[in-house]
Amino acid sequence: MERATKLLEQSGGFVITKSVLDEVLKLEEPVPKPVLTGKKEFRPLASEVEAQVEVLLDPTKRISSGGDVQHFLHLFRDRFEKIQKIFRRQMTTRDAITIDQAHRSPDGTRLKFICMIREKRETKKAVVFEVEDLESSARVIALKESKELYEKASRVVVDEVVCVECVKRGEVFVARDFILPEIPHHTPRRAETSVSALLISDFHIGSRMFMEKEVRHLVGWLRGRVGSGFEEKIAESVKYVVVAGDLVDGIGVYPGQEDELEVISIYEQYEKAAEILSEIPEYVEIVIIPGNHDATRQALPQPAISQSYAKKLYELHNVRMLGNPCVVRLHEVEILVFHGQSMEDLAFSVPGMAVDKPEKTQAYMLRARHLAPVYGQKTPIAPELEDILVVESVPDVFHAGHVHVTGMDRYRGVLILNSGAWQTQTPYQVRKGLTPTPGRSPIVNLATLEVTWVGFG
Ligand code: D5M
Ligand code: FE
Ligand code: ZN
16 A cells, blocks of 8 residues: 555556445446446547557567577677667767777777677676677776776676777776666657556466456446546546556466466466456457467567467457567557566666566666667577567657566656556465565556556555
């Protein structure tokens, strides 16, 4: 509750809590049609507005992979080139030289080059980096005597593309600054109509801990069955539901998971998902991307959940199945949707980051202009020819899930949201020390980008 209050203050919105819950609990199934609240007719604004969904990025059709390890060379080259282009557009880094040119510069020259970090190690007095660009490599040393520089150096991760400002001293380069590609200050686009999007993730349907009752209440609220006044107005405005992965719990995802499953067939898990989502009003457009529990390949970028496992979902006319990550434009507002697998790696590698502070790891991804900066840790990455995980254009909203903890921030004009989960803490998460904040998700008004948290608890 303390967290809910904090989020409430941050958002300037409200959290639907006790009063609605009481009302909800009085309801009995099934939902009558047409939908009435008992007081007056539920006439949602969202049903009168035409849907405007444009898919700007979907890896499903761009995946090339024959899985050839040689492709990693292409992948890293593409990552470097894309991020280098971002640096070249910026005032402070457009004059960066190449590592070759840096090697040919006279001793003592102050210079800048763009490079990928290949190795990083720490000694008593310095952080030592082996770096490279497309032609050459170099050693960069960040001395610990400056606290500010040391902190910056500590936050740079292996495989990240950065711009190093340094002084040439013999064969090595002594760092003065590490510049991230960053996002520029951004003026978010807004919709002309006051419709909104419910951003949600991590239902884990099929798990014994899936909050089925609460999710059915949420759907009932979208249908206008519960809530009044302000709450009803919000429900009436919901035109989109975006699911950022882990729709079902899957099978065999972690050791002992079978003991935590209520539905042990993946097909039946998706059937149940389709049944629940089919209760969402038809005028609401639903976008679904996979997470690491869903039925598709595990390596990023992930194609959409496989049709052969989720037939019933593909049959729903208002559902769009996309890959992870994807970018969709709802009216004028661009939303980057990513399950967020790499947040764990970042929390582990970067001082000051934590799994239960998703807004920080998500901001880091924007600043690094990459959704999975570290390669070779927990997050599997596929050897694609093209690096789709580079954040090429600045979104208005960045939506992720995965860590089961809600989060919100505004970074340089981009609204960062983590939609938490609708699964209570699993015995597995107890063992791993993860305390989720399940049962609430953000609703973004696309005209104002104001956030309202909806939850039952
Ligand atoms: O991930 C839900 C949360 O649980 C997320 O914060 C990661 C964490 N998790 C998942 N697997 C592990 C392991 N093996 N160790 C530690 N923490 C983990 P989800 O994708 O829903 O399972
Ligand atoms: Fe999850
Ligand atoms: Zn997940």
